[in-house]
Amino acid sequence: MNIKDKILKFIKEQAYKPMNKKELANIFDIQKGDLKEFYSILDEMEKECSVVKTREDTYGVPEKMNLVFGKIQGNARGFGFLLPDDKEDRDVFLSSNNLNGALHNDRVLVRLYKKADGDKRPEGEVIRIIERGNKNIVGIFQKSKSFGFVVPDDEKVSVDVFIPKSESENARNDDKVVVEITKWPEGRRNPEGKVIEVLGNVDEVGTDILSIERKYNLSETFPEEVLREAENISEEIPEKEIKRRLDLRDKTIFTIDGIDAKDLDDGVSIEKLDDGNYQLGVHIADVTYYVKENSEIDNEAYKRGTSVYLVDRVIPMLPRKLSNGVCSLNPDVDRLTLSVFMTIDKDGNVKDQK
Template identity: 75%
Template sequence: MNSKEKLVEFMKEQAYKPMNKNELADIFDIDKGQLKDFYKVLDEMEKEGHIVRTREENYGVPEKMNLVLGKIQGNAKGFGFLIPENNEFRDVFISPNDMNGALHNDKVLVRLNKIGSDNKKPEGEVIRIIERGNKKIVGTYEKSKNFGFVVPDDEKMSMDIFVPKSQSNGAKHDDKVVVEISKWPEKRRSPEGTIIEILGNVHDVGTDILSIVRKYNLNESFPKEVIQEAENIREEIPESEINRRLDLREETIITIDGADAKDLDDGVSIEKLSNGNYKLGVHIADVTHYVKENLELDKEALKRGNSVYLVDRVIPMLPKRLSNGMCSLNPHVPRLTLSVLMIIDNNGNVKESKIRESVIESKARMTYKDVSDILENENKELMEKYSEFIDDFKIMSELSKILRDRRERRGSIDFDFDEAKVILNEEGKAIDVKKYERRISNRLIEEFMLVCNETVAEYMYHTETPFIYRTHEDPDDEKIEEFKKFIYNFGYELKTEDDLHPKELQSLLEKIEGKKEETIINTIMLRSLKKAEYSTHKKGHFGLAAKYYTHFTSPIRRYSDLMIHRIIKWFINNEINDTKLVKLEKKLPKIAEQTSATERIADGAERETNELKMVEYMSERLGEVYEGIISGVTSFGLFVELDNTIEGLVHVSTLTDGYYIYDELNYSLVEERTKKTYRIGDVVKIKVANTNIAKREIDFLLVNND
């Protein structure tokens, strides 16, 4: 436990009464030579909001002073919610008058004014802004004679930004711009800013995606020093490096990826042993051989946290020379890897495993489609072309089924979501929306990566080495109770006498498979669960029903994986001494926090670019009729999801055959007189009525709703 943690724990004790800095220094036996550093730590903690200094110059933790630390989630109407850092606290409602200049994403301290009840959130007032969340904002410039305003793209930013004429930098009306805040809002004053980048006119091709890239602060280019470091790396592998590694170049190792993938970080090999066991090899690119600790490459990779896969481009974590070149397991060239070699019995149990630094030479670059066509359809042409691998594919398929059965037995939740891929033309315009096919080879690689990640996590846990785990905590009782009420409408129940076991949820998924309510129950179930994240503590993975889990298999595109490769290599080469242990214990929590945060950013940007292009696609189909399923019901209307996963709103005002009342308990709209009812899961016909690309909204009208 570091000094900050010790201070917080001490102040949280029941008997603690606020003390001044000298009293705290006495309690912690700080000698005179260290007083300056101790006071500096107190100042830092106060600036971070973890402790509070009173008018009497005494220190305490916020929760003992009726204060809560967290981030603001804004709303277009001016109010906000505090999302507390400590997840034991409930979200706090903050009225527009109590925001006191705070904006969406700001880190703040809030004083609780109303405690709240079962049905009502607690209410509070922002008393201090710890850190501003948006120094740069993307929006549309609206010009007038002597000044202008930037209307933020993010509706959670409820205030427009005032731009003096001298700070407009040539922006024209309806330009998409990036504005840097120079003056923050006060009670009756908007924020003020300077336009620092003009992205293009709101109607220009490409401006839409670029706006999202800037909104999430994603950097498409690498700093010069990072590119230079990548260029200076020698591609040729020295003989001395090959000689110190396990040489697997003669082994039949193949990669199986999407047809358009260029960063191939995993290869697999298989062998069925004479005793009926399987020898599975998962061979992962050894990125850490090239990206050394504390190099500019390493610092930039940590800053990015992960690669971001947008609808029309990839923003990689590493420069292309590494991600698509020397770290990618391209066929017929030697590549450095970390290999996990597992002996697995016919019940899916890993009986033996070892992790080795290795060198491989992939024998083929296979695609999911080709391998699936071989295994599912016995495609003659492909079977001839890849005849030398057919037996391997069959053994892989056999083992993946065994591994999947084992996961299902222990209750691992297997969401079979329909995911969509937006097809763009050369100009970047959406011309089609297709469902991703999750076929046999996709599942096969998925199973191999899962068992590899579990095996590595368990192995490293028992070494007691500081490590980064992929954790997924048990869901909140409150959310599960809501979910139970929801599925009751469809005639399903969950048994939860004590704690909910993931097996119950997996059993429910099996019951709903193929039924019209499958997609919506899948979606609501996922929303009821917590988000997975990175942590230095082994908390287990609820969704996978796994005691040990980590992310090991994608070091080209995830920094968490790259870092744990580094730790594993240090461990297997006996390079972890006391100094390194102390450094790791200090460093890893920050890396876990950073990679969890950048993952959320990537998810948000990916989702927004997909939604944007889906709305663009539907805007060309106004008046067309589709069949869909009611995916959500609110007081203001029905959300309908089409087969291609696109969702639109049927506003209640367009239901002209009567007066509809929202039945919150049964997730339905009921006509007052006739009792005609629209429920979640109902199949309906809709016509595309209207689209708003800027707001990512699609309006539908019901067809034949008499």
Template identity: 60%
Template structure:
């Protein structure tokens, strides 16, 4: 146990009362020569919000003092929520007047002002801001005669940034800018700043994506020392390094990726053994050979933690010299790899495996499209072109389907939510939006990578060394109980909800496949589960029903993969010393936290660019009518998803045929008067009325329902949620009557004019 952990454990004891620093030194028996180090640890814990110093200079744990440490999640209307570091604590609502200058994503400490009452969230007040998240803000500049202001692109930052006239730095109205905060906001006072970069006019081509890149603090450029280190790396593999490794260049090894992929970090091979089993080889680029620990390349990779795949470009974790060059498993060239060979029987069980350093030379750079055309369409031209590999592809399909069936049988959950593929022209304008098709070749690579990741994770777990696992924790029983109540109303039921097994959820997905209620059940199920993340602890992967799991197969684009490659190689070659183990214990925690945080940022940036281009694609289609499916229902309206994955909002305020009440237990909108119900999964016709690039918002209005099964029969007794009124006694909407009165008034006015 580290000294930090000892201090925290001591303060968490039931008998502990907040102590002065001198008392802590005495009670914990800190040697005189270590007092300076002890004080620095206390400062670090306080700065991170893990302990807090009271006004009387006493130290304690926030949660023991009615406080909570976490991240402030802002809202465009000024209020927000504190998302606690402790995931067992629910989010805390922060009213506008209690935000006290906190901005979106700031690390804060909040005091509870109201406990959870009758299902309502706890409320709180920000009392301390530990770390500011927004030193710079991207937005649209507006100027007046004496001052200017920047309207943030991130709508979760509710306040405009005031800019003094002498800090415009050439910015003009309508331009996208980066503004540096010079004075943080206070109660009833906006933040102040100065323009440090002008990105271009908001309507100029390309400015939109650049603004998002800046908003999420992504960098397309690498520091000079990183570039210099990359340039010193040879473009070819030296012979002396080949001699140290298993030489696999004679094997039929291929990569299978998308047409646009340039960072090819995984390759596969397969053969049938004499005993009838399969020998699957997964060969992963040995990035750790080139990105050495604590080097400039490594520090920059740690900082980025992931490559970011925006709609029109990739922002790589590593310079292209590596990601597209010496580390990419390009065809017909020698490449250094870490190989995992697995012997798999006919049931999909791994009966034997080995992991070692290797050198490979891939035969072909295959694409998902071509492999699918070979296997599913038996394309004669492609079969002739790749005739030496056809049997291998057939064997890959055979093995992948076995592995997939085994995974499904054990309870691995497979959601079927469509992904979008956005086609841009040479100017970056979207010309087509369609569903990304998942083919047999995608499934081959997915299954091979999954089994490889599991095999490596289990191997390293039993090696008992520090490691970075990919975990997906068990869901909150309360959320599963609420989910079970929802599906009960739809005619389904889950068993064992106190400790749900993923197999129960997958069986439910199988039952609803192709049925009208599939969308609502799948959506709410996903919301009921935890989010996957990286961790130094092996807590299993609930969604995959896997006891051991890690990310091993993409070290070019994910930092956790790179870290565990180092640990695996070190463990294989010379073992890990006790001193080294202590260092790694701390480092893998840092790497897991950084990688999880950056993964979220990358996902948000990718989603922003996708939403932007979808809105841009729809701009010239205002007035057109589309068929879609209700994908989500909220108190303010319902989201409708079109066949091409584009999603827009139908606002309750636009639904003028009735007053609609939101039923949060059934995720539906219910008409007070006509009892019409709109719920997730219903098919509707909508007309596009607005596509706003600034907000990335697409607005629809209802035209008509395609299937009117939301209409309740007159003789059915139905209680309207929140009102408690039965349908025959329900309060009747006055809106239609008001509209009739208005029409009568207009007719009267016309008669008078005549």
């Protein structure tokens, strides 16, 4: 059991009374030279939301203090819900007066004041904002004589953002803009921000796509170090690699992608066998040969999670040297795949696979 688990086990004991960090250090017999590391562990546990530090600088666990950690889900009508970190807990209703400056996607600590009653959710109040979820907001700029404000595209962010005249970046009425929040809401005061990018008028072609990209932090460009790593990948497959693999270049393998597709991730092949069954082959581009764990390309792909297909463009998970090149099953070039062959009878039953 590591030190964090030991601390948690102790704090969760029924007889535990809230202690400060010095008292906890005494309990765990922490020597003077190790105090700094011990206090750092308590700070980590607070950031991880496994413990709560009170105003008296004592430590407890949220479940014994009627507190819940989670993320805010806003509503266009001004109220919100807490989606608890513990998925077994019920969502908590938060009235607009009890959000206390918290916005959609913020991580917060909520105190419960009303328990669940049948179908009714428990109710609570935000008492601490741990992490803000909206550093930038995309919306429509509205201009007045001495200031402006931005109406967020995301209806779950139910408050407009106030823009001082000097921070409008010459945005015009009905421009789609990206706003950086400079002052968070307090009491009845709206958040304040500055325009950092003007995407174009709301009715201009292409503005809607740019808005989606900015809203979800989708980047069409890759960091320099990722591009450098991709450029160093050879398009030639070493003979040694070819020899250790099953060679399928004599097979007819085809894709079902449209003729204008740029990245062909997979292909299929089909043959009728002498016994009347069929052999179906499914061939997936072998990305693992090119993308090694913890490489720059791998780390960037992990951040992106997936390729994103928009109306008029694709924002790939991998640099185009891979997505449209060596990891795309283009015709008339050698490509590496992971393949599965299935023996299927005339009724569609899979009889064997390799």
